[in-house]
Amino acid sequence: MEFKRLKEWKDKLHVCIRCGYCYEHCHIFKITNWESDTPRGKLILLYALLHEEIEPTDYMANKIFECFNCGRCDASCSAKVPVTDIFTDVRADFIDGGFDVKGTLSHINEDLCSKCGICVSICKYEARTLDKEQNKIIIDKVKCKSCGGCEAACPSGAAYIEEGYMVSEKELLEQVQCYLGGK
Amino acid sequence: MGLVGIERLKGILGEENVKDDKADLYVYGSDSSVHEAMPWVVVRPHTIEEVQNVMRYANPRMIPVVARGAGSGMSGQAVPIKGGIVMDLKRMNKILEINLEDTYVRVEPGVVDDDLNRALKPHNVFYPPTPASSRIATIGGEIANNASGVRSVKYGAVRDSILGMKVVMANGDLINLGAKTRVEATGYQLDRLMVGSEGTLGIIVEATLKFVPIPKYRCLGIAKFNELEDAGNAISEIMSSGIILSMLELMDNVAIKAVNQALDLGLPDVEAILMFEADGMAKEGVDIEVKRMMEICKKHNGFGIELSYDAKERTRIFSGRKKLFPALSQFKEFYSCTSLADDMAVPYSKMAETAKKIHEIAKRNNVIMTAYGHCGSGCMHTKILMDPRKKSQWEDAKRAVFEIYNYVRSVGGTTSAEHGIGISKAAAFKREKSDSLNLMRAIKKAFDPNNILNPGKLMDAPDDWVTATSLRYRTDPVDIQ
Ligand SMILES: Cc1cc2nc3c(=O)[nH]c(=O)nc-3n(C[C@H](O)[C@H](O)[C@H](O)COP(=O)(O)OP(=O)(O)OC[C@H]3O[C@@H](n4cnc5c(N)ncnc54)[C@H](O)[C@@H]3O)c2cc1C
Numbered sequence: 001m002e003f004k005r006l007k008e009w010k011d012k013l014h015v016c017i018r019c020g021y022c023y024e025h026c027h028i029f030k031i032t033n034w035e036s037d038t039p040r041g042k043l044i045l046l047y048a049l050l051h052e053e054i055e056p057t058d059y060m061a062n063k064i065f066e067c068f069n070c071g072r073c074d075a076s077c078s079a080k081v082p083v084t085d086i087f088t089d090v091r092a093d094f095i096d097g098g099f100d101v102k103g104t105l106s107h108i109n110e111d112l113c114s115k116c117g118i119c120v121s122i123c124k125y126e127a128r129t130l131d132k133e134q135n136k137i138i139i140d141k142v143k144c145k146s147c148g149g150c151e152a153a154c155p156s157g158a159a160y161i162e163e164g165y166m167v168s169e170k171e172l173l174e175q176v177q178c179y180l181g182g183k
Numbered sequence: 184m185g186l187v188g189i190e191r192l193k194g195i196l197g198e199e200n201v202k203d204d205k206a207d208l209y210v211y212g213s214d215s216s217v218h219e220a221m222p223w224v225v226v227r228p229h230t231i232e233e234v235q236n237v238m239r240y241a242n243p244r245m246i247p248v249v250a251r252g253a254g255s256g257m258s259g260q261a262v263p264i265k266g267g268i269v270m271d272l273k274r275m276n277k278i279l280e281i282n283l284e285d286t287y288v289r290v291e292p293g294v295v296d297d298d299l300n301r302a303l304k305p306h307n308v309f310y311p312p313t314p315a316s317s318r319i320a321t322i323g324g325e326i327a328n329n330a331s332g333v334r335s336v337k338y339g340a341v342r343d344s345i346l347g348m349k350v351v352m353a354n355g356d357l358i359n360l361g362a363k364t365r366v367e368a369t370g371y372q373l374d375r376l377m378v379g380s381e382g383t384l385g386i387i388v389e390a391t392l393k394f395v396p397i398p399k400y401r402c403l404g405i406a407k408f409n410e411l412e413d414a415g416n417a418i419s420e421i422m423s424s425g426i427i428l429s430m431l432e433l434m435d436n437v438a439i440k441a442v443n444q445a446l447d448l449g450l451p452d453v454e455a456i457l458m459f460e461a462d463g464m465a466k467e468g469v470d471i472e473v474k475r476m477m478e479i480c481k482k483h484n485g486f487g488i489e490l491s492y493d494a495k496e497r498t499r500i501f502s503g504r505k506k507l508f509p510a511l512s513q514f515k516e517f518y519s520c521t522s523l524a525d526d527m528a529v530p531y532s533k534m535a536e537t538a539k540k541i542h543e544i545a546k547r548n549n550v551i552m553t554a555y556g557h558c559g560s561g562c563m564h565t566k567i568l569m570d571p572r573k574k575s576q577w578e579d580a581k582r583a584v585f586e587i588y589n590y591v592r593s594v595g596g597t598t599s600a601e602h603g604i605g606i607s608k609a610a611a612f613k614r615e616k617s618d619s620l621n622l623m624r625a626i627k628k629a630f631d632p633n634n635i636l637n638p639g640k641l642m643d644a645p646d647d648w649v650t651a652t653s654l655r656y657r658t659d660p661v662d663i664q
Contacts, residue, residue, distance in 0.1 A: 011517055014519050014571055014572060014656055014657075015512045015517070015518075015519050016512075016519075017215060017508060017509050017511075017512055017519060017520050017521075017522070018213060018214065018215050018254075018655070019215050019255060019316070019319075019508060019509045020215065020253055020254060020255050020316075020319045021316075021318060021319065021506065021509060023319065024318045024319055033227070033273055033274050034202065034207065034227075034271075035210050035211060035254060035271065035273075036202070036206060036207045036210040036211070041210040044209060044210050044213060045206055045209060045210060047657075048209050051657045053209075054205055054206065054209060055205075057204075057206065059204055059206060060206045063206065077509065078442075078445040078446055078506035078507075078509040078510035078513070079445070079509040079510065079512035079513060079520070080445055080512075080513055
């Protein structure tokens with residue numbers, strides 16, 4: 001598979017010093033707590049892909065699509081690596097390469113969708129279109145920024161983003177107690 | 184690692200806490216250093232018992248285990264040079280107890296420094312070592328590296344904030360070191376031995392740390408210098424004149440330019456600046472110390488000195504300082520800031536000479552280097568800025584690193600002030616500590632007879648850091664000169 005767009009970033013990828021500052025505020029990392037889900041981790045993977053040291057896989061593609069595009073990684077990078085732009089381009093490469101990804105993208109439950117088109121009109125990234133021929137909402141997986149707007153607006157609960165939190169309520173309460181003055 | 188081993192680890196930790204996909208292994212094979220090496224598997228324990236069980240599995244099978252916090256180490260300490268298990272401790276991130284009466288806090292090793300300080304702040308106390316990387320660095324990693332930071336000149340390095348800890352040994356046994364009291368004279372200070380051990384002696388699974396009151400007043404001063412040497416001389420005099428200060432940081436012109444370029448901080452574009460700070464509970468006391476530092480700066484041709492008690496301004500400047508290492512990658516297009524010969528310490532009286540020497544060595548070897556650091560604690564940071572895609576630049580860097588360490592040793596300095604040895608600094612470290620290496624090896628053997636804890640580091644690391652592991656940069660097949 002050819003990573004045409006990734007190659008364009010060749011001269012930027014090695015500028016990353018792998019300090020890890022980008023993952024301080026990363027929502028995905030906060031949820032999964034795996035370094036391979038951090039912006040730094042993903043940049044490392046892209047560096048390996050660029051140099052053909054690892055094969056692109058569904059697992060990896062999904063990682064690259066797991067991102068809420070909040071841009072905090074960009075903001076915290078003083079080496080000025082345009083993290084989000086790089087990821088967006090590589091997502092397009094993965095789609096061109098035929099990868100079927102879920103990531104944190106918004107989806108449609110066809111059974112519930114009434115094709116009202118509200119999600120199409122509210123999507124500020126123009127990631128959704130109503131294909132009249134197929135009578136179907138089509139999602140542009142590169143344009144979708146996982147903002148959740150469609151999910152919030154959908155009157156029939158058909159638009160959704162999958163999510164999960166890996167902290168149990170008990171663990172959370174223990175921490176809050178400690179912050180409030182110790183045991 | 185075979186399937187059976189992976190299944191055993193999954194049995195201990197749960198399927199979701201074991202990863203052996205090549206993508207994950209690749210990521211966990213590097214840190215903030217120039218090195219990389221693939222582990223066989225990454226595991227993520229949540230409890231002390233799970234750590235013990237992993238060790239009990241690995242030890243008889245001679246499987247290397249490399250503890251990992253945030254992977255922000257700069258010398259390849261967390262890079263699994265011999266493969267094996269990388270043990271990611273970031274999920275052990277609970278603050279277990281804040282004891283205000285006895286002035287200590289008990290934490291799991293994966294607690295992030297800034298998170299700890301956020302939790303302590305409402306109680307008007309803080310944990311002071313705080314490296315620049317405090318936003319991600321974990322307490323376990325800080326202890327294992329004896330990290331220090333901008334305020335270490337007054338409050339000491341991590342080793343000065345430790346009261347005790349729990350450690351899982353190579354064979355899975357759990358030991359309690361230190362105490363919860365401020366003083367302890369109960370035999371060997373084994374907790375101190377863990378400090379700076381870089382994961383080679385045991386896995387730190389809990390730490391008891393002391394905290395100190397947040398001072399009511401902090402005053403930050405910035406002085407400009409047209410000669411780096413003048414700034415160095417000011418440092419020597421400030422440090423030898425009995426001033427009680429809480430910070431003294433140097434930034435040379437390369438560092439200033441990089442930070443301004445990357446962060447638009449508006450620092451004065453001069454040869455060097457000194458940032459100094461005094462803190463205390465009484466403003467008069469702070470004023471006196473700051474004034475004395477100001478006068479010394481002036482005496483050494485410092486000018487344009489600005490003082491500020493404003494917490495917001497201090498945070499703005501500090502955040503720039505904290506982002507200096509990555510910002511240095513901005514200095515020249517296509518260049519990267521590599522963590523090489525990055526954190527020596529030299530006697531105060533040699534600061535000026537060292538700063539000058541660093542630039543001289545850089546010039547002679549076709550690389551760009553910068554001189555900055557927590558100079559109040561004797562720390563002189565450098566970094567090598569180069570185009571890492573060029574093979575020839577690695578040869579240049581190698582020569583520069585060698586010359587710098589030789590020089591530092593010749594003036595009575597030391598190889599690492601706070602970033603640790605890992606792989607990158609092993610050769611210089613071995614030369615510096617040649618008379619105690621065998622003792623260190625004997626200690627390592629007593630703690631870890633099967634040599635499974637982060638093997639191939641410190642005294643056992645290869646001498647040539649360029650070939651010790653794969654470099655994490657790929658050089659172009661045809662050198663682009
Ligand atoms: C931008 C930047 C700025 C930095 N500034 C500073 C600074 O000002 N001062 C400073 O001192 N350092 C600084 N560092 C270096 C680094 O952040 C520190 O050394 C930090 O303490 C490493 O913590 P970590 O959690 O990332 O450890 P890691 O890098 O994950 O691990 C480092 C070593 O500690 C061992 N280890 C980790 N956890 C444990 C444990 N629980 N038990 C036993 N061994 C363990 C590992 O095996 C490894 O040998 C900086 C780094 C960066 C990238």
